[in-house]
Amino acid sequence: MTTTLPKTAEVLPLIADAVTAPSMHNAQPWKFVHHPESGIVALYGDPARAMAHADPDHRALHLGCAAALFNLRVSAARAGWEPAVRLLPDGDDPWFLAEVHLRRPEVTDPALAALHPALRRRHSSRFPFSEEEIPPALLDGLRSAALLEGCRLAVPDAWHAETVLGLVHDSEHREEMDPTLRAETKSWTHAGTTDQQVRPDGIPAYAFGPKQSGRGALVRDFGRSEPVPGRGWAVFERRPHLALLGTSGDTPADWLRAGQALERVLLQATADGLVTSMTSQPLEWPELRWTVRDPGASMSHVQMVIRLGYGPEGPATPRRPVADVLDIR
Known part of the structure; x- marks a missing residue:
């Protein structure tokens, strides 16, 4: 049986969704690499965007990159791909955070796909909220x-x-x-x-x-x-x-x-x-x-x-273009 793998053109919108994730100071400390021959998207942390003083152990950097990884999973599920994730695949490279093998699933994950409409609506709101209780x-x-x-x-x-x-x-x-x-x-x-x-x-x-x-x-x-x-x-x-x-x-x-x-x-x-x-x-x-x-x-x-x-939605903050965060190898 021939395995269907995503073409680069199909990966581009997944990365565009992934980078809507939050990160400390909106530093966007991630880098993606698509390997078309294997269908793998690799996620790396970007040390040039680390906070040397506020985040010296890179904990927050990992959180931000992982949030982008989750967005990639959501976007992939909506597009009909199963994102099989392996964390920290190379013990010798601490900046190689995860790899995602995209494949056509036998059974889709509707719960992941259902979150897709919220990707571009989610913004940090630094405005006052009401005192209304949350159910x-x-x-x-x-x-x-x-x-x-x-x-x-x-x-x-x-x-x-x-x-x-x-x-x-x-x-x-x-x-x-x-x-x-x-x-x-x-x-x-x-x-x-x-x-x-x-x-x-x-x-x-x-x-x-x-x-x-x-x-x-x-x-x-x-x-x-x-x-x-x-x-x-x-x-x-x-x-x-x-x-x-x-x-x-x-x-x-x-x-x-x-x-x-x-x-x-x-x-x-x-x-x-x-x-x-x-x-x-x-x-x-x-x-x-x-x-x-x-x-x-x-x-x-x-x-x-x-x-x-409950309160006003925060405004969308800028995001780096996909061309700046994605390599094809």
Whole structure:
């Protein structure tokens, strides 16, 4: 029997979908290689786009690349391909993160394909959310989404949420006191409008959202490093709805599973009418990260803090063109 393999023209839209994934500071630290003779798409991390100070062990880089990997799986399923994934296929090359063998399946995965409409609707929203409660059924669905990728999603109790908020404020203060870290963050922010992009990556000023009135919210304020004339103020929700995504281990393989789980949760939340943003500030400080977890829970390592709710959708941020992130070999 002849195996049907995807042509390069069929892989291009899959990569275009993959790169809509979130990444730290929208650095987009991924590189894809398509091998037409085998039907394999290889995923590599790009060390040139790593955060030397905020992410020295490349945990966040793995999360972002894995989110792009999940998007590739979604896009492939919608196009009628089965994406068979192998993580960390070469122990001698730590930047070779995954390979995806695309083949025509005997049975398709409708659950993956159903998430495709959310790919280009999902944007980080750095705007105030309402105080409206999220129905328990939706939260259960998000927990199930994380479990499908081998991870756990926990909704912290009120006391734990307050602890997390305090850790966010602590980490913000630490960043303000660290000129090297501030300079790194600033290097990934830039001016520009939705109609006139000045670069295909990073956080543009129009995506900063408003300044936060009163006690700081859970959203990282990129405007501290890139002041915007006329930027307004807003009161954010007093009790943000938080979810903690975590794993039992803390190895590169765990990070890759967590990144896929993160994107599955974000896409499911988008499909359910929720808006989201991510908070990594306290996870960037080893002395703070371990205190983010609930000591009474089974989750050993928190990989991301997610803010959920109802509110304005965030604007789309720029993406590098497929030609910049895909090689054919």
